[in-house]
Amino acid sequence: MTVHASMRKVMKTLKVSLALCAMLITGGCWDEVNLQDVSYISAIGVDYVDDHFIVYAQMISFGVIAKQEGAPPPGSPIWIGKHEGDTNLAAIFNLMDSSQYKLSLNHLKSVVIHERAFSEIEQIIDSLNRLSSTRFNSLVFGTKTDINDLFTMDMLFNKTPLTTPLYAPHIENNQNSYVKPMTLQTLVRGALEPAMVVKLPSLSLLPEDWENNKKRLRFLTIDGTFLFNEKKSVGFVSREKSKGLVWTSEGFRRSLVPIRVDDRRASVVIDTAKSNVKVNWENNKPKFVLKTNLTGHLIEASSEFTDQELVSNVERVVKAQMEDTFLKGLAMNADLYDLEHELYRYHNKAWRHLVQEEWKPTPKDLTIEVKYRITKESELRSKSELH
Structure with missing residues (x-):
């Protein structure tokens, strides 16, 4: 029994020694890379x-x-x-x-x-x-x-x-x-x-x-x-030549719209811009309405502007930019507002039929609607105008 106990002690010591040797050999970061x-x-x-x-x-x-x-x-x-x-x-x-x-x-x-x-x-x-x-x-x-x-x-x-x-x-x-x-x-x-x-x-x-x-x-x-x-x-x-892309971008954060009416000038900062496309059908052909909603505020003006003047002129300028951008894209065979993709996603059956006919959107297929809302009072306005 004493011999067996001695053997067990020797084996235990040997195992510990082997484990320590293995740790010494494999220790450290062999794949370490200095910067x-x-x-x-x-x-x-x-x-x-x-x-x-x-x-x-x-x-x-x-x-x-x-x-x-x-x-x-x-x-x-x-x-x-x-x-x-x-x-x-x-x-x-x-x-x-x-x-x-x-x-x-x-x-x-x-x-x-x-x-x-x-x-x-x-x-x-x-x-x-x-x-x-x-x-x-x-x-x-x-x-x-x-x-x-x-x-x-x-x-x-x-x-x-x-x-x-x-x-x-x-x-x-x-x-x-x-x-x-x-x-x-x-x-x-x-x-x-x-x-x-x-x-x-x-x-x-x-x-x-x-x-x-x-x-x-x-x-x-x-x-x-x-x-x-x-x-x-x-x-x-x-x-x-593609300013219209600003108003349909998912990454929109801020932009400026310059306004000029006769000799009067102003600048309006647009804080939010959200667009969506609606599809209507006429004689089995798609007609698109691109609606863009803007909010913003007047930041500078050379003379007085009424709220209605600001709203109407911002809507006019932005709509013109969007229409011009759409036409520039069509001239390069590019649907910049992804109208056809809208059909693919939400009217897939009709889209497949139109593809067979080699249909492509034209200027007459798109109506653009822009709505602008003033959200902040400009510092340029007098206190009497705010009441």
């Missing part, structure tokens, strides 16, 4: 020239991302990489080969696709999706501008590039709305929806709005939208 050994790509740009994909990678210095006291570090906080390949992934891997550090896409925030690469947009999105490190919540833009110029933009007060429209388009949209910022997920979802026109925001550089010490600054802005119908690019419409 100084990794370069994180924050934005990717894709161009397509001479049957080759050209990939641009933008990386941002951690020194301008982290919150810190005092002045920002000297020099540009942006590094740009560029390489080409027969496929999009080949170009990315070629870029990795030329890097001094390990390149990571784990923090990819934005993707910019040049209009020359629109013919390959499905392959571009598919290749990005095959990388486990990328996410479909990354922002996506189209552009006509050289991507290298976009990625070397200037920043106000030399702050972090993460506050520019490339990474934070909601800042500009909240101040003066246009089309809703788009992610890879919403791009793919919209492209797969029948009878829907995808509106991809266009990123460009402001030519000469800002300067510092008499040096022109190149700031980013959204200057229009690229239109896709049935996964194919059908054209580009500038922001100036």
Whole structure:
């Protein structure tokens, strides 16, 4: 019995020793990666020239991302990489080969696709999706501008590039709305929806709005939208010529309507804009009524305006913008208010029949109704006018 007890004690000691050895051998983080050994790509740009994909990678210095006291570090906080390949992934891997550090896409925030690469947009999105490190919540833009110029933009007060429209388009949209910022997920979802026109925001550089010490600054802005119908690019419409999209955008936050009556001028801020489409039928053909309800307030005026004058003129200006935008879209075979998609979703049987007849909406098929309601009293009005 003493021998057995001794053997058990030896075996127990041996097991503990083996366990300790295993802990010493396997302990620690074998896959640990030091931050100084990794370069994180924050934005990717894709161009397509001479049957080759050209990939641009933008990386941002951690020194301008982290919150810190005092002045920002000297020099540009942006590094740009560029390489080409027969496929999009080949170009990315070629870029990795030329890097001094390990390149990571784990923090990819934005993707910019040049209009020359629109013919390959499905392959571009598919290749990005095959990388486990990328996410479909990354922002996506189209552009006509050289991507290298976009990625070397200037920043106000030399702050972090993460506050520019490339990474934070909601800042500009909240101040003066246009089309809703788009992610890879919403791009793919919209492209797969029948009878829907995808509106991809266009990123460009402001030519000469800002300067510092008499040096022109190149700031980013959204200057229009690229239109896709049935996964194919059908054209580009500038922001100036597509103001009607402001009032139907799901991402609307705020916009301004200028009013001019003879020599009198005023500006009205629109705080809310909600639109809906109603379908009526005449001789088995659809007739659409697009109703837009606005609320807002007067912010400046050169002379007196009555409430009725404000209401009627805001409704007139907005309706004209919406009608003009609709016509611009039809000229490019693009239904900018997705009227046909409304049929697909809520009148599917009739839509299938119309598709066989190759039906498309015309200007006569749409009636636009705009209603504006004043919600705030302007500070320009005297106390006597408020009673």
